Amino acid sequence: MRLLNSKIGRIVISVALVFTLLVGVGGSIAWYKLFREVPTYYESPADHFKYGSIGAEATQGLPYWLWMVLPRLFPEYLPGAGGYTSLGITWEPGEELPIGFSKKTIGFPRQGITCALCHTATYHKTAEDVPTIIPTGASSRFNLQGYIRFLSNCGEDPRFNADYILAGISYVRNLSLLDKFLYRYIIIPQTKKALVELQDSFAWMDKRPEQGLGRIAPFNPVKFVVLGLDDDGTIGNSDMMPLWNQKLHKDFALHWDGLETSLTETTIAGAIG
Template sequence: MAFRHHTNSKQSRRWLGWLALLLALGAALAAFGWYQLFREEPQHFDSVEAYYRYGSIGTESEEGLPYWVWRVLPGLFPQHLPGEGEDEGYAALGIVWEEGEPTPVGFSLKTIGFPRIGINCAACHTATYRTAADGERRIVPTGPHQTFDPQAYLRFLGDAAADPDFTADTLLAAIQEETELSWLDRLLYRFLIIPRTRDGLREQAERFAWTEERPRWGPGRIDPFNPVKFHPDLLALDPAEDDTIGNSDIMALWAMDAQEGHALHWDGLNDSLTEVVLSGAIGDGARPDSLPVEALEELAAYLRHQRPPPYPFLDTLDRQMASRGEVLFEETCAGCHGPDGARTGTVIPQAEVGTDRHRLAMWTAEAAERYNAYAEEYPWDFDAFVKTDGYVAKPLTGLWLRAPYLHNGSVPTIEDLLRPTEQRPEVFYRGYDVYHPARLGFIHTGEAAKRYGFRYDTREPGNGNAGHEYGTELPAEDRDALVEYLKTL
């Protein structure tokens, strides 16, 4: 018995040894897998502005793409890019890419196992302008983007993933021309990363299928909250039971200190900058566990202090006219838009201001309730989402660079806004970033605007240009004086 017992325990010790070895191998493999797929490398930036342009807001793990796959897509699938302009690659989608940078402005490169790319606030909240077609393109972080077409970007990614040529062979061959992947990386890309990316992009395209039946966003606009409302992991509302159109113009984020305590967003759906910043990141694809809460707090401080550039043709300003215009502004506009206006930063009922009602209807009481109940177990949490009945009268800081105007970007210039609805342009082109030297707005008619821009038809649902007829009864010379003053804001 003793003998047998002895053998048994020897045998089991041997088995235990094998098991330990196996476990160790398994653990090594798991650690290796984790390292290759999930280890996070911190990013470093010299300034908060550099972070704003290129830093991570936590979107890479959930909705990020493998950087090298992303890099080669436009070259492999040019047929899925919009093609009337002369810009190539991602520039055809109005994306701005500075010389020598690994990613465009508004795109962050972060290693989570392997290099991934995700969008950040600057993808939408960065303005560009040129003072002449052959002039230098100026990049203004925190301004509203004029040229980026987020919907076309989503469609491009979806169409590329649906293309039969989206295969490991084609992609790896193209990647190999850009960078040297190790044999191990090639295996991972072939069997894991590329198939998973293709499936993820196809799923994303399906999640946005509801956009196919609604009017196009076009450059400089998105439907900001329907994607959040309909996302199964976010507010989980059903697009089949909700035909709202939220198409809305990207807003400027400079001088947020002047909006302390104001209702934020076009309809004033939340008055806490912290909540708006965090929910902005979630809307872009960050999730509670990937949200860099502290970095986003710093970013909010940056938004408070950032200032817009001055109107670029100030040397042509008629100062006397502008000071006459200032008096008119005080009389007709300041109560709603002036720094001390009684109604500045408050919601003006839609029935009163009379502008397009679709964006307002898109945000519902149920959506507000669900967002307030989201992420309850986290220290930051949301509580300030509300449903309102109108649009906010904003301070007009940096007004010249916020064209086209109104919440849906339906009026191309300030001169047009100061005319009755019937006299405002019914159709124009938006997305061409050459500024008009006199009109307080971008060039929105003519060949170049047509070639580079998006045809904006004010008769489409959500695109209406009616309402806000303040100042439209001013005599022509007063209107000109007011426009002259508005150039200085």
Template sequence: MSESEKQKLLQKLIKKIWIFVIGIVLIVTGFVVWPLVSNNPVRYGDIQEHFKYGSIGSEAANGVPYWIWKVLPAMFPEKLPGEGYQSLGFIQEEGQDLPIGFSKRRVLFDRVGLNCAVCHTSTVRDTADSEPRIITTMPANTVNLMGYIKLLSATASDPRFNAREMIPQIEAIADNFNPIQKLIYRFFAIPQTRDALITQGERLAFLNEEPEWGPGRVDTFNPYKAIQFHFPMDRLDSDELIGTSDFPAIWNQKPRQGLQLHWDGDNDSVDERNLSAALGAGVTPTTVDLDGIKRVADWLWELPPPAYPYQINQELATVGEKLYENNCASCHAFGGAKVGTVTQLPKIGTDPYRLNSYTYELTSNQNTLYAGYPWRFSHFRKTNGYANMPLDGVWLRGPYLHNGSVPTLKDLLEVPENRPKEFYRGYDVFDEDNVGFVSDIAEENGKKYFKFDTTVPGNSNSGHLYGTELSPGEKDALVEYMKQL
């Protein structure tokens, strides 16, 4: 073999070696990098688990890196009312990594966001000594969402929110925090998250001027204005800046299609309402997980409300049924002439702040969302009152009225001056006699409950005088019947 032939053979061999080496590098890189850069939500086969922990897309836009989220309570315990996220009313199931209402998605690295269950799952106890039962799709009676929002802002502004102090905390609890993750967190995840949360805190600074929401409540649209549309919140009228209302129940959606939805009846499309609620949980039009949301929506379409689990006096309930038909059904029973329509504010007489917070300017902005897609918003409208809601599963909806200002159904049948002026929210022991949750417990086992003051702006328990003229016996019968709705 000539020297030139040997050279050619050697070059071919070297080329093959390089191709092999490059191939190995690409394969290894693929195994290492692909899991980091892929967009992978955690999925669940069981629909209940999917509802509680599945992604709707909030992590990709506003998610907190998983390990940062995990160490925040340990690093900043003084910024929480008690131990861990549970002190904010979030429900931690045994054997689960995240509380109900939190989901995980990998976008470069694992991130934690919110989903539907954060506002629509709670616990119910029969007595103070009973084990809590978790009930999905009911209002999240115990969750202090404002506390969680403020926690994120407060920790990000703390000088300890830095890689030097945070990474050792992560390494102390993480078995699989590898060198690549460490580099990503040190130079990207921690500084980027800190800056993003500070920016979010600045946009939501107006919340510091709002009355405390307390557990089970949220300002539906003012954070929406600030985050989605960058409204100049410091220039808005003061009457517009308090929009606090109760979390609603979300079962049995099929018969609600076409009714005026949200507390003020500003939309009559279930699908738009769902997408709008997802935006409120941190989703953006570019990160929304349509498949995840549709799966939940399909499940809710014909999901019945949980049946009343306690004893009912059927003889008394039979009397109450007639009273319900004569006094309540036209506004609150499916098929009623006024159900799903709006009663004007002067007639209903309830607190005006939630209504005032939803403005014509917001409507105009909302109807630009999802432009270019078949699901572009087009159904939002400004109204001048509150919608007459169907009362299926009403036993789990307390406290009552749109702002949760009346603790029980019995109290709602009293004239406003006789309704409790102060009571406690966030307690999950059920009140069988009055229908609602026990509301006179200020503290239990070291946990303090939220004192609700009806004289605070946005908290008025006025209005809805229907049924207040009934006799005490008639009121008892009416409430007994309503237990089984």
């Protein structure tokens, strides 16, 4: 007690209080800038299907502003002009995001994918018509394999560094000094690491036939990436399916291999993986 009442004791207490305050403020800023979650909501069920978050942003998404400028910074890894639309992704006029992509703030704006990416069809009666969009249809033009390779090739490129990425972001977004610091030392390095890991996780694709437009290998990513099983050489490429009229498939041999007959279990398994 005598020590606490002494001059040295008061100094120690003051330093401890200041340190605690700084830790608290720093922790609050870190939470706000890196982990704070802001819910998203769309009034229209169709818009929610096309753009609403399914929770993929935190674990499978990318920083939104970084993702937005990748086609500008690395166009050579896309199949043609038009940015993400060159991969068969549909972008409605006036919308911030292409169909099948979500934007959600988890500390900072992040991008994720939605079910609509593989399950939205389009058609037009003439070449000049604006495409008519059919939610829950099959995305017969989407090049999923090309999208994965685009992202992984960007991550492997030596230009994928803070200077190059921040310069690209500056064309579309004026980041604050704190945000620039976080992007330079945390967000961009961690994103590069994740994209390099993406390349490794999907290296098995190079040993299989090309999946083609509107097609996907639904089970190999689950086996090799999620479950960590050894590469067994199997080929499971299949068409992206429409989601309508599912009752017509009741009691059918379902899934790619026909080993599932429960429509409910098939739907749940598809939603999970």
